Structure formats: C-alpha cells, structure tokens
Amino acid sequence: LELAIGIDIGGTSTKLALIDKTGHFHNTHSFPTGNKNQDTPYIDRLIDQIKPIITSFNGTAKNLLGIGIGAPSTNEKMGTIEYPANLPFDGILPIVKILTETFSLPTFLIKDASAALLGEYYFGKGRGKENFIMITLGTGLGCGIMVNGKILNGANGLAGELGHVPVHLSDRKCGCGKYGCLETYVSARGLVRTALDYMSKEIIDSPLRKLSFDTLDAKVIYEHAKKGDELAQKVFSITGKLLGQKIAELITLLEPSSIVLAGGLAEAGAILTDPVLATIDQFLLPMHKNLVQVTCSNLPVNHAALSGAASLTWVSSQSSISYTNHPTKII
Numbered sequence: 001l002e003l004a005i006g007i008d009i010g011g012t013s014t015k016l017a018l019i020d021k022t023g024h025f026h027n028t029h030s031f032p033t034g035n036k037n038q039d040t041p042y043i044d045r046l047i048d049q050i051k052p053i054i055t056s057f058n059g060t061a062k063n064l065l066g067i068g069i070g071a072p073s074t075n076e077k078m079g080t081i082e083y084p085a086n087l088p089f090d091g092i093l094p095i096v097k098i099l100t101e102t103f104s105l106p107t108f109l110i111k112d113a114s115a116a117l118l119g120e121y122y123f124g125k126g127r128g129k130e131n132f133i134m135i136t137l138g139t140g141l142g143c144g145i146m147v148n149g150k151i152l153n154g155a156n157g158l159a160g161e162l163g164h165v166p167v168h169l170s171d172r173k174c175g176c177g178k179y180g181c182l183e184t185y186v187s188a189r190g191l192v193r194t195a196l197d198y199m200s201k202e203i204i205d206s207p208l209r210k211l212s213f214d215t216l217d218a219k220v221i222y223e224h225a226k227k228g229d230e231l232a233q234k235v236f237s238i239t240g241k242l243l244g245q246k247i248a249e250l251i252t253l254l255e256p257s258s259i260v261l262a263g264g265l266a267e268a269g270a271i272l273t274d275p276v277l278a279t280i281d282q283f284l285l286p287m288h289k290n291l292v293q294v295t296c297s298n299l300p301v302n303h304a305a306l307s308g309a310a311s312l313t314w315v316s317s318q319s320s321i322s323y324t325n326h327p328t329k330i331i
C-alpha cells in the first residue's frame, strides 16, 4: 500500500495525515500552529510532528511516496512560504528544501485553496469535473478554480482571491487592509459581524441579543436560525444573498459545471444555500440557468485540503518546480 503524508498549514492549527491513493485516511493528528513568541521555531515543531509518522514505517519507507503541503502565502515555483499574514514566522520559509533535506522524501507545496480543490477533484464532489469552483467558508473565504482540468493559478500564482473581491462600499475593514471585501461578510467571522451590525440597526427581538460578545459565534447563530429565530435567519439570508450574487458573477464569467461549498459555514446546509440558490437564479443569464450544480462538499472538514496536498506526491513529477505530469497542470 502506497501512502503519502498530507499537511495542511492553517493559522490556528496544522493538520497532518497519512493518506493512500484512494483518499483513505490512515492516521491523522494536528498541533497548534502557535505564535511567534514560542521558543521552538515553527519549522522545527513541524519536523517533530512528521518524524514519528516516518518512524512508524520501520524501514519500509519505500511505501511512503512523499510529503504534500497545502499552505497560505505559497510561492509554488520556489517551494517557499513567503511573508504569511497568519503564520508564526516572518520572511521567506524554504519549506520544501528543508523538509526534502531532513527526510529525503519528495516534498511538494501548493496553495491551501488549490490543495482543497484537488482533494475535491480526486475524492469529492469535483470528481470527473474539468470545470468547477470550490469555495471554502471558514474563518475567512477561500476559493479554488479549475478551468478545463487545470488549476487557474494566474500569471503570478495569485489568482482566485474571491475573499477579497469587494462587495460593498463599506466601512467593514478586512484583514488584508482593504474595506468591504467579500470575506468580511461571507465567512464565519463575517456572519458574526453581520449579526452585530443587524442588531444595532434593527429592533427585532432575539435571544442573540442577550449573548456576550465573546460567545456570539457562527455556530450559535446557526443554532438559533435552525430553531426559527428571525434575526439569526435574517443574518444567514443577508450572507447567502451576497454569496449568491458573487457565485452568479463567477458562473457568468467562467460557466463551471458545479460550485462546491465547503468549510464550517457550509455545514449550515439549506439555511445558507436556500438564499444562495435563490439569488444565483435572480442574477443569471437565461442561458446559464439550470446548468450549474451548487452543492456542499461531502468530505469531512479538512479532508479535502489534506488529501489534495497528499495527491501531489502521486500525480506530480519528481520536482515541485514543474508539475509536468500533473493531470491538473497549473496554468
């Protein structure tokens, strides 16, 4: 059985898993990504977490194909993570070089959103689809776009920043420094900001008003919406409409066969997707109607990014510099 180590580096936690070519997970764990004040640098803490996985192979590491990493702020050509906003190091981390030298295993690096896109492509709702878009609704909003079987990467590897497309002339500040970005509305944090905004402007009564600032999160809003709370439902409706409008724009421009929603907020199901679908329908050209499937991922949370990262070890060529044998070549 051939296995690969998939790693998903996120701002809060770093997940690791041992995955086979069918997308089956054999071993998975995570550790806090931590902050810059820790004594042990992040890369050393990551190496410490990889070591026991490799040791567990007891000299049969020939079955281990390599390491695939999904991370933010990647420079895929150089195999580096550069000036990340939410990771505990500054400057440029040559992560592919360091891990290749440490473990003598082929190591690959890809943007986190592209890793999730590949995971859906090989093991999830993107299977067999050459044109599809994945939108991850977590703390922020991530997006991966596949066009004609290739990951849309852009001239400099910076394409797909749907989270930072402006939706409103607004005073809602984004982590990127701009105002009115989509993810300040359509994300777990955005949902909370909309709830606070709506409560301050409207007078509808709701149990949400009695919650402290710290306890009001996306999950609580979802639970109240599910129980029929009007204010919580309105918050989901505002969020879904904005997402639906942006999806309609993507469909008008790119005409994918499907849009896959993933991440914590997508677990809200119909409470989110009903206003999304109604709004898409409202904004689409007649010729685009009823052609595009909008679905929620059926992979467990984080599995798409981990399995997509791991898949790089069996679909890529030997080098992380060119993905020449990659069936989903990066444009």
Ligand SMILES: [Zn+2]
Binding pocket: 163, 164, 174, 175, 176, 177, 178, 181
């Ligand atoms: Zn932004």
